[in-house]
Amino acid sequence: MRPSQLTSGIAAGRLDKDTLAENFSDLHAPFTAHEAAVEADRCYFCYDAPCMTACPTSIDIPMFIRQISAGMPEAAAKTIFDQNILGGMCARVCPTETLCEEVCVRETAEGEPVEIGRLQRFATDVAMATPQPFARAASTGKTVGVVGAGPAGLACAHRLAMHGHDVVIYDARPKGGGLNEYGIAAYKTVDGFAQAEVDWLMGIGGITLEAGTGLGAELSLDDLATKHDAVFLGLGLGGVRKLGLGLGATSAVDFIADLRQAADLTSLEVGRNVVVVGGGMTAVDAAVQSKLLGAENVTIVYRRGKDAMAASGFEQDLAAQKGVTIRHWAQPIGSTPDGMEFEYTTQGDNGLEGTGETFTLPADQVLAAIGQTLNPLDGLDHADGKITVKPGGATSRKGVWAGGDCASGGDDLTVTAVAEGRDAAEDIHNSLMEG
Amino acid sequence: MVDISANFLGIKSPNPFWLASAPPTDKEYNVRRAFEAGWGGVVWKTLGEAGPPIVNVNGPRYGAIWGADRRLLGLNNIELITDRPLEVNLREIKQVKRDYSDRAMIVSIMVPCEEKAWKTILPLVEDTGADGIELNFGCPHGMSERGMGAAVGQVPEYIEMVTKWCKETTRMPVIVKLTPNISDIRYPARAAKAGGADAVSLINTVSSITSVNLDDFSPEPSIDGKGSHGGYCGPAVKPIALNLVAEIARDAETAGLPISGIGGISTWRDAAEFLALGCGNVQVCTAAMTYGFRIVQEMEAGLKQWMDEKGHATLDDVIGRAVPNVTDWQYLNLNYVAKAKIDQDACIKCGRCFAACEDTSHQAISMVGPDGERRFEVMDDECVACNLCVNVCPVENCITMERMETGAVDPRTGQTVTEEYGNWTTHPNNPGAVAAE
Numbered sequence: 001m002r003p004s005q006l007t008s009g010i011a012a013g014r015l016d017k018d019t020l021a022e023n024f025s026d027l028h029a030p031f032t033a034h035e036a037a038v039e040a041d042r043c044y045f046c047y048d049a050p051c052m053t054a055c056p057t058s059i060d061i062p063m064f065i066r067q068i069s070a071g072m073p074e075a076a077a078k079t080i081f082d083q084n085i086l087g088g089m090c091a092r093v094c095p096t097e098t099l100c101e102e103v104c105v106r107e108t109a110e111g112e113p114v115e116i117g118r119l120q121r122f123a124t125d126v127a128m129a130t131p132q133p134f135a136r137a138a139s140t141g142k143t144v145g146v147v148g149a150g151p152a153g154l155a156c157a158h159r160l161a162m163h164g165h166d167v168v169i170y171d172a173r174p175k176g177g178g179l180n181e182y183g184i185a186a187y188k189t190v191d192g193f194a195q196a197e198v199d200w201l202m203g204i205g206g207i208t209l210e211a212g213t214g215l216g217a218e219l220s221l222d223d224l225a226t227k228h229d230a231v232f233l234g235l236g237l238g239g240v241r242k243l244g245l246g247l248g249a250t251s252a253v254d255f256i257a258d259l260r261q262a263a264d265l266t267s268l269e270v271g272r273n274v275v276v277v278g279g280g281m282t283a284v285d286a287a288v289q290s291k292l293l294g295a296e297n298v299t300i301v302y303r304r305g306k307d308a309m310a311a312s313g314f315e316q317d318l319a320a321q322k323g324v325t326i327r328h329w330a331q332p333i334g335s336t337p338d339g340m341e342f343e344y345t346t347q348g349d350n351g352l353e354g355t356g357e358t359f360t361l362p363a364d365q366v367l368a369a370i371g372q373t374l375n376p377l378d379g380l381d382h383a384d385g386k387i388t389v390k391p392g393g394a395t396s397r398k399g400v401w402a403g404g405d406c407a408s409g410g411d412d413l414t415v416t417a418v419a420e421g422r423d424a425a426e427d428i429h430n431s432l433m434e435g
Numbered sequence: 436m437v438d439i440s441a442n443f444l445g446i447k448s449p450n451p452f453w454l455a456s457a458p459p460t461d462k463e464y465n466v467r468r469a470f471e472a473g474w475g476g477v478v479w480k481t482l483g484e485a486g487p488p489i490v491n492v493n494g495p496r497y498g499a500i501w502g503a504d505r506r507l508l509g510l511n512n513i514e515l516i517t518d519r520p521l522e523v524n525l526r527e528i529k530q531v532k533r534d535y536s537d538r539a540m541i542v543s544i545m546v547p548c549e550e551k552a553w554k555t556i557l558p559l560v561e562d563t564g565a566d567g568i569e570l571n572f573g574c575p576h577g578m579s580e581r582g583m584g585a586a587v588g589q590v591p592e593y594i595e596m597v598t599k600w601c602k603e604t605t606r607m608p609v610i611v612k613l614t615p616n617i618s619d620i621r622y623p624a625r626a627a628k629a630g631g632a633d634a635v636s637l638i639n640t641v642s643s644i645t646s647v648n649l650d651d652f653s654p655e656p657s658i659d660g661k662g663s664h665g666g667y668c669g670p671a672v673k674p675i676a677l678n679l680v681a682e683i684a685r686d687a688e689t690a691g692l693p694i695s696g697i698g699g700i701s702t703w704r705d706a707a708e709f710l711a712l713g714c715g716n717v718q719v720c721t722a723a724m725t726y727g728f729r730i731v732q733e734m735e736a737g738l739k740q741w742m743d744e745k746g747h748a749t750l751d752d753v754i755g756r757a758v759p760n761v762t763d764w765q766y767l768n769l770n771y772v773a774k775a776k777i778d779q780d781a782c783i784k785c786g787r788c789f790a791a792c793e794d795t796s797h798q799a800i801s802m803v804g805p806d807g808e809r810r811f812e813v814m815d816d817e818c819v820a821c822n823l824c825v826n827v828c829p830v831e832n833c834i835t836m837e838r839m840e841t842g843a844v845d846p847r848t849g850q851t852v853t854e855e856y857g858n859w860t861t862h863p864n865n866p867g868a869v870a871a872e
Contacts, residue, residue, distance in 0.1 A: 037503050041503030044785040046787065048786055048802070105783040105784055105785040106783075108783040
């Protein structure tokens with residue numbers, strides 16, 4: 001008999017193929033041209049627009065929306081890509097409700113911001129059906145090694161290529177894209193968009209991707225420094241924090257990556273009762289996708305309150321809407337034959353404290369989403385577990401820059417990684433052309 | 436109890452809302468439905484002389500401009516007068532008027548500029564029992580190339596001549612419909628009056644090309660790659676119409692000449708504005724063509740409610756009330772001093788007022804608050820009260836023009852605000868100023 005949502009333990013194929021396809025379809029349907037025109041008309045073309053200030057990549061949002069209004073989505077997309085070459089992905093994954101749309105004056109006026117993210121997607125979808133619009137400057141003869149083909153690395157590589165440098169991107173994974181390809185919920189980037197975006201971006205030329213080659217035994221930072229005129233590190237956070245206590249938890253990051261790479265969602269195993277520990281986007285992505293795969297009960301348990309969750313309000317609402325239960329103020333303390341045991345927590349004078357009261361959740365599958373870590377790199381200064389960088393991304397080692405999640409500062413957002421990669425490229429370019 | 440029944444030239448209608456001469460009034464079927472919906476009267480679509488029917492284009496007759504949400508803002512047409520046989524129209528007019536005796540039935544007419552043509556058709560129209568006629572001297576396209584419509588309306592002598600022929604021939608009240616495609620509306624209005632017209636109606640449509648197709652470079656609406664100017668109407672033309680109506684209402688020579696107001700009237704408010712500028716009733720077309728006949732119910736209810744709230748018992752309490760307030764620039768009170776004021780609680784901080792003032796006006800708005808925050812404030816020492824900030828502000832009543840108190844000093848000019856009225860005719864900077872005695 002085919003497994004159902006009520007099948008005990010862990011099982012694959014709890015839902016049929018069609019239901020799964022429906023569950024993992026586009027979270028936000030793209031705008032039609034008419035919808036985009038109507039929505040674009042809501043933009044007031046603010047002076048020194050708050051949305052633009054709120055965007056980590058400083059996209060000229062009023063201008064691109066005006067260009068949509070004027071019937072030129074391609075020009076709108078160019079305005080976006082000038083600042084953010086991964087504007088297509090950012091349109092899908094940016095927490096706009098805490099960035100551009102949060103400060104939209106329409107939000108102030110009537111509680112309904114202009115849907116900037118969907119407008120950006122409309123424009124970039126139109127433009128990405130054609131080759132990327134940037135031309136390379138004359139070759140400089142310089143080469144730059146970029147480690148990590150995620151948002152930071154890709155943005156850096158594209159900008160460097162524009163300036164006429166030759167770029168080699170090294171990535172430990174078999175495909176480029178980084179978290180866009182491996183770390184984001186499937187319903188946010190459907191139809192192989194992440195790979196299509198990498199291919200489109202690399203269409204500028206001058207960028208080579210060495211997939212399956214990460215920093216490590218076979219490739220050291222010294223090797224790279226010798227081989228290239230400059231190095232950019234955009235390698236993300238390779239390590240995941242583990243739940244101790246022998247709870248048999250698996251990594252939510254791996255769960256998401258496996259799901260993204262699965263050719264057949266019916267082959268993916270998921271528990272009847274899934275518990276996700278954590279409070280960030282990864283926790284929500286893992287929990288929602290567990291539910292969509294057919295888990296009967298999915299609970300996110302977070303040790304602090306709602307406001308402290310790194311997942312945005314929108315993400316929390318999405319989880320609730322998909323049937324995920326979120327429990328605040330509890331931390332795992334062990335497992336029992338009935339499942340996983342949690343202790344209630346409270347904010348004490350000296351930080352988080354257990355109250356001594358407990359509850360148990362049935363748990364066939366426990367996913368830990370309690371943060372990712374950087375494995376420190378020799379010869380570079382680190383602070384708070386990340387590579388120390390100056391504005392512009394320069395590290396403590398001459399000729400080495402860093403950006404994205406592995407670098408200090410920032411906020412673990414795709415869009416911030418893009419900004420840092422882009423800005424580091426400019427800094428590298430200035431440095432190379434001075435020398 | 437508010438009474439909005441209208442008496443225009445002795446023609447009574449239960450409300451002042453007539454459908455203008457246009458496609459909605461081209462046949463019995465439509466007009467009956469219009470009356471059922473509540474319209475007070477109709478001006479039947481223009482009849483031509485007997486003979487071979489009018490031929491229209493077989494491609495698009497209308498062009499338009501829209502807001503981004505496709506709200507229709509302006510409509511343009513190249514349709515000609517009725518293309519149905521004269522006898523069919525006459526028969527239908529008679530039947531409808533017989534069945535709706537309480538509604539106004541006006542027949543629009545356009546025949547060649549020859550006495551015989553007019554004197555032939557008038558008895559036929561009179562025989563229908565219609566309440567009046569409207570002379571179409573306004574249609575700017577097609578018929579004007581044949582010496583009719585606007586071709587007559589643009590020559591005051593012709594207007595007077597044809598109006599006279601009509602007045603000599605028929606007992607029916609004669610309304611002369613004027614074209615806005617002239618340099619000074621007062622001349623055709625005076626000519627109509629001189630010819631004995633009982634009233635004028637305006638505006639007819641404005642000559643226009645709505646857009647150009649940038650693929651094949653054809654004007655729109657395009658007929659096989661070519662376009663011809665059409666007549667523009669709808670909300671976009673209302674300000675033009677209001678001004679032309681006011682010009683006639685306040686002209687010494689035509690003051691008191693009844694006016695039927697036309698031009699972009701879409702809501703009760705538009706209608707009330709036309710009434711206030713001296714119109715005895717209003718005619719509507721584009722709004723009905725956009726939304727259907729039912730809009731008259733909103734117009735009727737809205738006009739009644741507004742009149743009730745303001746204590747206006749009948750239309751006569753409203754008609755012409757704004758006319759004395761229309762004046763020439765030279766008589767505007769230059770001692771009236773206002774300053775823009777931004778309501779910080781209502782402000783959504785879009786900065787449009789700043790962009791408009793800083794880039795294109797008087798650099799009188801600052802955008803940084805005392806703590807460096809995004810805050811828009813008017814600098815009274817620079818503000819000339821131009822009103823542009825009010826006009827570009829997306830929030831209703833967020834920016835207002837506040838009159839300065841008498842005795843206050845205008846920080847821009849250093850002058851003390853006086854309650855004394857003073858205009859350009861007596862202003863010291865006016866070389867032609869007359870000394871105030």
